[in-house]
Amino acid sequence: MRVSFAGVQGLRSEVCFSMPFRSGFVCILGRPNAGKSTLLNALVGEKLAIISPKPQTTRNRIQGIIHIPKRNGRDGGQVVLIDTPGVHKPDSSLGRKMMVEVREGLEGSDLVLVLMDVTRKFDPRDGYAIDLLKQAGTRAFLVLNKVDLLRDKAKLLPVIEDYRKLYDFAEVFPISALKRNGLEEMLKKVVAALPAGPAYFPEDQVTDQPARFMAAEIIREQILMEMEEEIPYATTVIVDNFEEGARLTRIAATIYCEREGQKGILIGKRGGMLKKIGTSARLRIEKMLGTKVFLELFVKVQPGWRDARGFVEELDWRRQLEHAMGIPVMNAAVSGHAGPASDAHKKRTNKRR
Ligand code: GDP
Ligand code: MG
Numbered sequence: 001m002r003v004s005f006a007g008v009q010g011l012r013s014e015v016c017f018s019m020p021f022r023s024g025f026v027c028i029l030g031r032p033n034a035g036k037s038t039l040l041n042a043l044v045g046e047k048l049a050i051i052s053p054k055p056q057t058t059r060n061r062i063q064g065i066i067h068i069p070k071r072n073g074r075d076g077g078q079v080v081l082i083d084t085p086g087v088h089k090p091d092s093s094l095g096r097k098m099m100v101e102v103r104e105g106l107e108g109s110d111l112v113l114v115l116m117d118v119t120r121k122f123d124p125r126d127g128y129a130i131d132l133l134k135q136a137g138t139r140a141f142l143v144l145n146k147v148d149l150l151r152d153k154a155k156l157l158p159v160i161e162d163y164r165k166l167y168d169f170a171e172v173f174p175i176s177a178l179k180r181n182g183l184e185e186m187l188k189k190v191v192a193a194l195p196a197g198p199a200y201f202p203e204d205q206v207t208d209q210p211a212r213f214m215a216a217e218i219i220r221e222q223i224l225m226e227m228e229e230e231i232p233y234a235t236t237v238i239v240d241n242f243e244e245g246a247r248l249t250r251i252a253a254t255i256y257c258e259r260e261g262q263k264g265i266l267i268g269k270r271g272g273m274l275k276k277i278g279t280s281a282r283l284r285i286e287k288m289l290g291t292k293v294f295l296e297l298f299v300k301v302q303p304g305w306r307d308a309r310g311f312v313e314e315l316d317w318r319r320q321l322e323h324a325m326g327i328p329v330m331n332a333a334v335s336g337h338a339g340p341a342s343d344a345h346k347k348r349t350n351k352r353r
Pocket of ligand 2: 037049050084
């Protein structure tokens with residue numbers, strides 16, 4: 001630790017301890033649709049997680065890295081935010097896998113942000129998230145989201161009281177992840193709550209997700225936007241081929257659904273729907289990678305895939321990477337390997353900073 005001495009008006013000397021670099025893992029926990037992914041994107045300043053008004057959009061946990069330079073009155077540090085699927089009672093292999101992702105996100109985290117949607121009344125399903133938190137016993141902040149939709153802010157007080165009876169929250173923050181209100185203040189407290197520690201990721205890395213997984217998620221996001229009822233839930237996307245060049249990236253991906261009827265809707269009249277999904281996904285992937293993209297999409301029926309444990313496990317990109325690299329992915333990131341985010345994505349991110 002650096003110790004500096006500064007004379008004040010020639011009368012006395014003050015000892016100023018330089019502030020340590022703080023770092024740690026911060027898990028965002030909450031019900032489906034509370035705004036967890038919106039919060040992750042807002043805090044990192046990048047579109048890392050897909051978002052939709054439909055519940056259970058996020059299926060895998062995602063890390064977003066916030067690099068904080070030391071500034072007046074604020075510690076420097078690195079916050080590894082973990083976005084998790086919404087806490088729910090699972091009724092399929094996919095749902096159970098999503099809850100495993102939540103538990104693994106919580107495991108070993110230094111701080112938990114319990115995110116709740118203030119426009120919804122407290123119900124037993126909120127208690128389920130608190131139960132998970134109690135099992136982990138981690139220090140936690142209560143984050144009341146979507147306050148932009150609340151006319152009467154006084155209504156927050158009884159909600160805070162109810163939550164405080166359930167867990168000893170260290171801080172409470174009313175925020176709007178969408179409008180980015182209250183985030184600076186909260187982030188300051190998050191950093192201050194973390195232990196002194198090293199940077200876990202290099203400064204130019206903003207996520208642990210490989211670009212090919214982010215591409216699959218972007219395609220899935222377009223499906224969520226275009227499709228109604230059961231189809232978004234019965235659909236998943238796997239990137240079969242991803243060849244990143246300096247100017248052109250070639251991607252081939254398969255959209256899996258559960259029934260022939262769903263396949264027909266996804267393809268649409270004369271392929272119109274698939275073309276629409278493909279075009280909007282391609283434009284977004286091009287923006288992310290900073291290269292032109294050639295995107296080929298296929299639709300396949302995989303009856304009952306949500307309940308096929310083996311298939312669901314194979315959807316996990318960490319699992320896919322472990323197979324490809326022969327090493328556990330978490331260790332790769334922490335031990336200082338550059339991690340799996342694409343070079344093009346990192347470079348583009350740097351330019352914007
Ligand atoms: P998640 O399931 O918890 O990850 O929730 P998402 O981040 O996908 O958001 C669910 C929905 O809530 C989306 O339609 C978001 O635009 C919306 N949302 C998230 N945060 C806010 C907020 O602060 N205010 C408002 N009005 N809407 C929000
Ligand atoms: Mg989400």
